[in-house]
Amino acid sequence: MMWLQNFFNFRLVSEYAGVFAEGIWQTLWISAVCLALSLVLGTVLALARMSKNPLLWRPVAGYIQFIRSTPLLVQIYLVYYGLPTIMPSGMLFDEVQSGIIALTLHTSPYMGEIIRAGIGSVARGQIEGALSVGMTPRQTMRYITLPQAIANVMPPLLGQTAVLIKDTSLLSIIAVFELLGAGLLMFSETVVATESYVTVAVCYLGIYAMMLVLSGIVQNRLGGSAWQAN
């Protein structure tokens, strides 16, 4: 076991256990907030994208293409460095708020496209049935189409959530303290690369493993298709 101790100093890592726990907590709550916001915004985008009014769906389609064709890092820079230069002075988002805004703007088109596919997958008879018993189109969407759509696309939604959790690591570049930020802090104080970065990777893999377990449970409940980790 000597080689392992030479390679990896467990005592040093245990001294930083609190820092990493704080990092994991930050990563998880930032991801949760972004997930909630991007599900809401994603649903709005999906409905707007399916509208028949070209004044509505064309800009939304353009926005989706823009987000999909540019790197997340550039989008984060646009929000964090670019936005303050065009905002009225006095209104300034801190790095956590900017990070949440950027990640939400980035994730919601992906969520929206998944939800749109889900809405398309709801059987026609369900909608016709709801309309024929006197539900308004709005009620049909709210009580019949959307719940079934979301259940149908639960596997890709979970996959996209796993991507979102990994994407929060980029926020460390704008000095948000999260899991990778904890590793960077440890590296800057101790200058041991192996312990710092391998610990970060192990923590991310732990979160990923929990996502896999969760998706297994959901898959059993819904009897849907296998989850694909993108």
Add this chain to the structure above:
Amino acid sequence: MEWIADKWDIVVQLYPFMLKGLWLTFQISIISIAIGSIIGFVLGVAKTAGSRLLNGFINLYLHLLRGSPYLVQLYIVYFVLPSTGIAWLSFDSYTAAIVSLSLYTSSYVTEIVAAAIHAVPSGQAEAARSVGMSKFRTYQHILVPQALKLTIPPMASIYVIVIKSTAVLSVIGISELTRQGEVAIMRMPGDIMFIYSLIALFYFIYCYPMLRLSKWAEGRFGTFGGGDR
């Protein structure tokens, strides 16, 4: 009018500078997708060959690469591998970028190649085997040619993922497009929003046709319901 003239001056000034960054982005993304595709092709074919032990190792490899963020993988290749003390693992930043990005790409390609081979109707392989083709010849003449066609649409969208991932390389000092933009902003701090929008536009011009190609190829070659992002 003055605003437009003003911004146009910036574009003209920065154009060669940005183009240099775009060239490096292009270079790294092409090399990485080439190497990543070779690794992914080999692992993807191996994954369908049916050995339990081999599959276990390949799945472990995929989970390791899929379960951690690319940025962390980059830090591990660039900072952790040199500290193992093995001489040939001490990469310079350019090599580290290509090694990490190739490994990351290979995880996507492996799954796509394996899924595409599975999507070829099983009767094809059974027929080939029953007329006396060896397992190798079956792959060579029957399965791989049919499967490769199916991989074209998802490969185009994976190439877009690779291009977008190169932006992260700016943190280890590779002067690709994003890094060139940061340097441009240090020189002209007044136009942050405009310069970052310009960078985004460059990426858009590069990536959007690839996404259209992927969409077009889906109509042309069909999908098998995997890997599309």
